[in-house]
Amino acid sequence: MKKNQKVWLSLTTLIVGIVFTVITYFSTTFASKPIAVITDNHIQDTLINKTKDNYENKDEVRQQILHLKIISGKYRGKRFVVTNTYSPSQAVSQKYRPHQRVIVSFIKEKPKLVEPKRDWVVVLSMFLTISLIILITGKQASLLLISMILNSIIFYFVIKNDIKENGTKIFLVYGIATILFTFISLIIVQGFNQKMLVTLVATLLGVFVSFGIFYLVMRLTHERGIDYEAVDYATQDPRALFLSQTILGVLGAVMDEATDIVSSLYALAKHKVDLTFKELFLSGRTLGQEIMGPLINVLVLIFMAEALPMTILYLRDNNTLVYTFKYTLSLGVIQSLSSAIGIVLTVIFATLASSVFLKNKKIEEAAK
Numbered sequence: 001m002k003k004n005q006k007v008w009l010s011l012t013t014l015i016v017g018i019v020f021t022v023i024t025y026f027s028t029t030f031a032s033k034p035i036a037v038i039t040d041n042h043i044q045d046t047l048i049n050k051t052k053d054n055y056e057n058k059d060e061v062r063q064q065i066l067h068l069k070i071i072s073g074k075y076r077g078k079r080f081v082v083t084n085t086y087s088p089s090q091a092v093s094q095k096y097r098p099h100q101r102v103i104v105s106f107i108k109e110k111p112k113l114v115e116p117k118r119d120w121v122v123v124l125s126m127f128l129t130i131s132l133i134i135l136i137t138g139k140q141a142s143l144l145l146i147s148m149i150l151n152s153i154i155f156y157f158v159i160k161n162d163i164k165e166n167g168t169k170i171f172l173v174y175g176i177a178t179i180l181f182t183f184i185s186l187i188i189v190q191g192f193n194q195k196m197l198v199t200l201v202a203t204l205l206g207v208f209v210s211f212g213i214f215y216l217v218m219r220l221t222h223e224r225g226i227d228y229e230a231v232d233y234a235t236q237d238p239r240a241l242f243l244s245q246t247i248l249g250v251l252g253a254v255m256d257e258a259t260d261i262v263s264s265l266y267a268l269a270k271h272k273v274d275l276t277f278k279e280l281f282l283s284g285r286t287l288g289q290e291i292m293g294p295l296i297n298v299l300v301l302i303f304m305a306e307a308l309p310m311t312i313l314y315l316r317d318n319n320t321l322v323y324t325f326k327y328t329l330s331l332g333v334i335q336s337l338s339s340a341i342g343i344v345l346t347v348i349f350a351t352l353a354s355s356v357f358l359k360n361k362k363i364e365e366a367a368k
Contacts, residue, residue, distance in 0.1 A: 010135035017127020025101070025120040034073030035117060036080075036104045038066050043098055048085070057316055059087050066096060068104065068111060080111045140189065147188040154180050162244070163236070170240045174247050178207055182255060198357050199255075199262045202350035206254035209349075210342035211247050226334065227326055246335050249299075250342040257295055257343055261287055261350040269358045277355050284351030292347060296340050303332040 028035045049061040064084040070076050086093035094115065096102065101117040134141040158177045165173065182203050190196040218226070231238035265284050269275055275283075307328050314324040 006135055006138045010131045013127060013134055014131040017124060017131065020127065021120050021124040024123045025117075028072035030119075031072055031103065031117075033103050033105055033114060034070055034075060034111075036068040036070045036102050036111065038096060038098060038100050038102065039069050039079070040067050040098050043096065054318075059089055062086055062088065062095075064096060066113075068102070070104070070111070071101075075106065075109075075111075082111055082113060084113055143188050147185050150184050150188070151181055154184070162240075166236050168237075168240075170243050174244045175208075178247060178251050179204065181251060182207075185255065186259075194357055195262060195266050198353045199258050199350075202258040202262060202346060202353045203251070203255045205349040205353075206258060206342050206346035207247065207251050210250055210254070210338060210345050213341055214246065214250075214338040215243075225330070227330060231331065242331060242335075246338050249335050250339050253295060253299055253339045254342045254346045257288070257291055257346045258350045260291055261347065262354050265351070265354040265358065275358075280355040280358060281351055284354055285347065288347030288351060292343055295343055296336075299336050299339050299343075303336050307332055 044065040046063050047060060048063050051061070052058045064086070066082050066084055068080045068082060070078050084096055086095050103114040103117055104111040105114050130145065133144055137144060154177065158173060162173055182200060186196045186200055190199065228238035228242055231241050261284055264287050265280060268283060269280065310328045311324055314328055
């Protein structure tokens with residue numbers, strides 16, 4: 001696909017996305033609960049209370065008086081006045097704005113605010129992402145989107161099965177899921193060829209060997225120091241949830257690296273056909289060393305960004321660093337380390353697999 005075609009297709013997708021966003025914003029057809037609009041031009045906002053705890057953390061409790069007009073459902077066209085109590089921090093409450101559309105529920109014919117209507121944000125984000133994918137990848141965009149959709153469907157059924165089994169078959173369920181995620185992603189994007197098979201082998205070796213090492217260390221140390229009660233929103237065995245998070249996290253890091261190394265080595269071998277096995281291996285190792293550091297740093301930064309709010313909250317409540325680390329950072333650090341092991345091992349697996357396959361390919365071509 002030519003550059004101009006990519007730009008125009010990307011812009012067209014973005015324009016279509018904006019149209020759908022506007023339609024979604026004003027639409028009430030697919031809402032399962034009544035939709036209301038805040039009719040106030042200026043919302044009355046009153047300070048109710050100021051609070052300060054023993055650690056000098058300050059907050060306020062404020063109250064808004066909102067005038068609502070119901071625009072969908074049984075009470076469509078009716079107007080109501082409701083109050084909304086919130087804190088400026090908005091950690092567990094919500095501040096509403098003039099003319100904002102909100103979702104409400106009715107209890108004894110009185111409306112209760114549920115949350116802002118945000119479906120249009122999802123639609124806009126989705127089309128913006130698709131537009132950028134088209135702009136960057138061109139004709140590959142459709143394959144990437146198909147891969148994402150299929151993986152999402154698989155993930156849905158994996159979660160359903162995990163809930164059904166209550167985390168009792170963690171290795172079987174997520175082991176199969178890892179293979180399916182990898183195979184589908186690679187075969188759709190790269191096609192069924194030797195490069196795809198090499199990437200598949202390198203990825204699966206990197207995932208399962210690194211996770212095996214991680215699990216072996218856990219067993220040998222009797223899992224001391226791992227506080228599973230720190231797993232967020234655990235509605236089943238937290239240990240199973242932690243292990244499933246770990247194996248999927250390793251897969252994400254390993255597949256990215258394996259694809260980069262294998263693709264680069266195949267491109268190198270294509271342009272320089274007289275490379276020896278040793279030269280291929282050393283080239284792959286050098287490439288892996290260049291990728292490895294930034295990739296591990298990215299994982300650590302993502303983890304730190306995710307854990308930052310809870311870490312600050314714990315520290316502001318005068319908890320010690322040790323206690324804060326135990327309940328907000330410890331599990332993430334362990335998962336980051338397991339992913340780092342996978343990243344390091346994948347350099348070896350991807351380089352070795354590529355070198356072996358490419359060398360064998362050259363031998364076969366020479367024999368012909």
